[in-house]
Amino acid sequence: MNQETHRLAIGCMGLGGGWNEKAHDKNHITQAEKVIETALELGIRFFDHADIYARGKAEAVFGEVLQSRPELREKIFLQTKCGIQLPGDPPGCQQGRYDFSREHILDSVEQSLLRLKTEFIDMLLLHRPDPLLEPEEVANVFEQLKQSGKVKEFGVSNHTPAQMALLQKFLTVPIASNQMEFHLLQSGMLDGGISGSKGPMDPPGLEGTIEYCRLHNIRLQAWSPVSKGLLSGQKYKGKDEKLKERILNCSRKVGEFSKKHKVPAEAIVVAWILHHPARILPVLGSKNPERIKNCAKSLEVHLKREEWYELYCLGRGTNLP
Numbered sequence: 001m002n003q004e005t006h007r008l009a010i011g012c013m014g015l016g017g018g019w020n021e022k023a024h025d026k027n028h029i030t031q032a033e034k035v036i037e038t039a040l041e042l043g044i045r046f047f048d049h050a051d052i053y054a055r056g057k058a059e060a061v062f063g064e065v066l067q068s069r070p071e072l073r074e075k076i077f078l079q080t081k082c083g084i085q086l087p088g089d090p091p092g093c094q095q096g097r098y099d100f101s102r103e104h105i106l107d108s109v110e111q112s113l114l115r116l117k118t119e120f121i122d123m124l125l126l127h128r129p130d131p132l133l134e135p136e137e138v139a140n141v142f143e144q145l146k147q148s149g150k151v152k153e154f155g156v157s158n159h160t161p162a163q164m165a166l167l168q169k170f171l172t173v174p175i176a177s178n179q180m181e182f183h184l185l186q187s188g189m190l191d192g193g194i195s196g197s198k199g200p201m202d203p204p205g206l207e208g209t210i211e212y213c214r215l216h217n218i219r220l221q222a223w224s225p226v227s228k229g230l231l232s233g234q235k236y237k238g239k240d241e242k243l244k245e246r247i248l249n250c251s252r253k254v255g256e257f258s259k260k261h262k263v264p265a266e267a268i269v270v271a272w273i274l275h276h277p278a279r280i281l282p283v284l285g286s287k288n289p290e291r292i293k294n295c296a297k298s299l300e301v302h303l304k305r306e307e308w309y310e311l312y313c314l315g316r317g318t319n320l321p
């Protein structure tokens with residue numbers, strides 16, 4: 001199954017019952033099954049995981065569903081990530097860190113395969129850039145994983161163009177995707193490239209990410225595509241007054257367009273991402289079937305160029321030109 005055919009993906013970070021030490025139970029497996037069923041009914045076949053989500057429980061509940069319904073595996077494109085070590089791993093080590101070492105990548109993939117109860121992973125992403133990266137080492141591990149058939153394709157997440165270029169120089173496989181935070185309230189990947197007009201929240205190094213990915217056939221994926229619901233009904237509880245104002249102004253416009261296009265607010269927020277010509281893949285994080293359906297309505301929306309810009313400017317909080 002080629003990743004290019006997918007327009008929407010389901011992010012599984014919320015599955016498995018949370019990041020606590022408590023084991024998952026039957027309800028969490030049922031919840032995962034409902035999410036998978038809802039997605040497949042909507043034609044969404046791409047599922048995004050990470051070894052660390054809910055401390056492994058997100059992959060574990062997903063694997064339980066695959067074990068009880070093995071016919072589902074061939075209908076699903078399964079992506080997972082490695083490279084983050086949480087505090088407490090191994091026991092006694094309190095420092096959270098990144099780890100692209102051979103040992104960690106191989107171990108993480110083995111554990112993910114066991115939890116997901118699958119023979120192979122369709123796409124493996126390096127989760128967050130590791131400053132101690134040895135690109136030759138990663139190249140060697142990726143080659144081994146590819147040869148063994150355990151991983152079909154490889155990609156990265158939260159990587160800048162320079163980080164991707166360095167890694168690709170040594171890899172024998174192409175970097176096929178880059179998963180970035182991208183939504184109306186975090187449009188830094190666009191802002192840096194717009195002449196003389198930086199947005200308010202640009203994390204450093206994002207400039208040129210979209211162009212680099214388009215030039216090198218790297219599929220961009222957008223995490224937190226609905227801004228955690230802040231533009232579609234979820235109340236902002238923080239103290240940042242400027243952000244509060246941006247949320248208010250942008251969500252008003254989202255509401256207006258939702259009425260105009262006769263779709264739920266979430267659909268407008270996701271449609272804004274889909275409208276970008278780079279064919280960015282929104283990774284929807286909801287575990288609520290109704291909200292997933294609302295998001296999928298984005299595929300029916302065609303925003304006009306001026307509507308897309310109105311949302312963009314309100315989301316970032318500054319006007320153009």
Ligand SMILES: NC(=O)c1ccc[n+]([C@@H]2O[C@H](COP(=O)([O-])OP(=O)(O)OC[C@H]3O[C@@H](n4cnc5c(N)ncnc54)[C@H](OP(=O)(O)O)[C@@H]3O)[C@@H](O)[C@H]2O)c1
Nearest residue numbers: 011012013223224225226227228229233234285286287288
């Ligand atoms: N690569 C990375 O570093 C990275 C980082 C973060 C996430 N991710 C991936 O991206 C996926 C999506 O991220 P995300 O979960 O932040 O995305 P999101 O789709 O923007 O947000 C989904 C979350 O917001 C809640 N939500 C949405 N609308 C709401 C509303 N109107 N009212 C109340 N709550 C609402 C959902 O709750 P319900 O479940 O109740 O709908 C869910 O917890 C993750 O699952 C993961 O796969 C990757």
